[in-house]
Amino acid sequence: MLRFNLTRLGAACLLGSMAMANTALAATTINLSYNGAPDPEKNAVHVFATNLKELVEERTDHEIELRLFANSMLGSEEERMEQTMNTPMLNIASFAGVSPLADELFVSAIPFLFEDFAAARDFFDEGAYWQTFSDELSERAGVDMLAVVEEGGFLAFTNNERPIRQPSDFEGLRFRAMDPSQVALYESFGASGTPIPWTETYMALRTGIANGQMNPPMYIILASLYEVQDYLTLANIQYSDQFLVGNSDMIAGWDEELRDAFMEAVAEANQRAREANEAQVESRIAYLEEAGMEVIRPNSDELEAFRSVGQPAYLEWLEERGIDQRWIDMALEDAGAGELTQ
Template identity: 25%
Template structure:
């Protein structure tokens, strides 16, 4: 018997899918001061708990790496996970449009595009065979900037001699467009890479060096506002399909509450996050619109790099323009 069938039988043996724990695999420290995703979890969990659904938070990496979490979701052994968007993109690369540089002005703009473009319906149709569902896209924090150990970056030329940590080929293409170089480094190896000089920096939200304790060796942040740093909330389809109508209604309400909690937090910290970095001894380069525009102009090369089909790029750019 296939593992999925075994897992499904175990779920059906319970009185209700929701009567058991709803386990949520976290992506970082459970700290609402520096984590947009944890604010989402708190807003989401509060609604579920009121509906009688017990929520259990699983610490980062406690249930395995990204691939292992995806397998557990698809077999019904894990109910929800705050996952890397690549977990969805490996099945449907269309979602990578969210990571095109300067696609969205801010997180609220991104959420409007997701809703108006019926993106969740499109993605969930594509991933249905994997027995998972995309429930939400959640910002980790304010828009990403250029984080470095030593170099102060205000122009693409300032990056010429830097080797940057990349998530994937798309970010390597972005760094190339800026005149720099990128190399894929797993997140767990980033601190050592920064301290040994294997890499000079990376692209992420301003709270990330704080929440991961990197401000002893990360000393510069450039407010380039390149992309919205995000995580994908992925659910087990077996779990969701086993919910009653009332329980599904509670999940829908909980998703909205989580989204609202994260947006309220972003509204509060979008400016203070830079001050928080400075309090930790990190120098912040507050770019002018003109300086930021130089990065934006060079970033357009990524749209035509072949990393995404041109038709998909057009869908995203049209949607972005229509919801701006």
């Protein structure tokens, strides 16, 4: 009797080991690439990525496991997007990664469009423009738009010459620009804009190639720009975001249960990251103030002055770029902005 029980126990153990081995073999490991250091205190995108890894593996019972690659370890923005288009992987891309595939993305960056976080989140979570854009991106490039990831709040102006409280304060200043749309915005205020890679921004500001730039407080801290910038203007210029994208064929190949579990994990990871990001905005501003920056908080009239100059110039730039008006109309309606004068 004892021998029989031991035999059955041994068989059960063997079957259990085989099941575990099969489960391990069934697990799919997916690369997730993104920008910035793996530092939760300084990089909101890393906070999202680590939450996503934990939640995806938990919700899918480890049928999907994520391998994180911070600091652009898998290549440049363009290289990582190409990898995502052609292989089963995930990527958190910036405007530089997504806009070459669908430049209608620039419509989402119309300056001074959102009053606060809630307005921006509703625009991307519920709006017709964003859903239409996501469908277009999938059709053109074979990548699914899975989430809009906050990377540190709203963009602010910084410079090392004088406080900026109104558009005329820009006159004659030189600004580092991320892309041509920012050049157009600076020029509308009477400044000049020069595209400078992010990796060269600190030195450009230190040597005087540029007097200023715009980024959310998180990135100003991350790059130690407070060492070479004296003034911080919290003008809520644009919502600072990046984009979780995934290979369309990979996601379509999952069964419905697995896909639902994955998307639930994405939604929860994004909510956690949003809460963490918003909770740190004021402490980041306080950090920059303690580091010696003068903080300027424009009142409603001053913000309106920025908007009345910056928005028409940006809309004109979109038109010159050949963006179809229907995209702009959808976005403005979703944002509750009505018609803007160009």
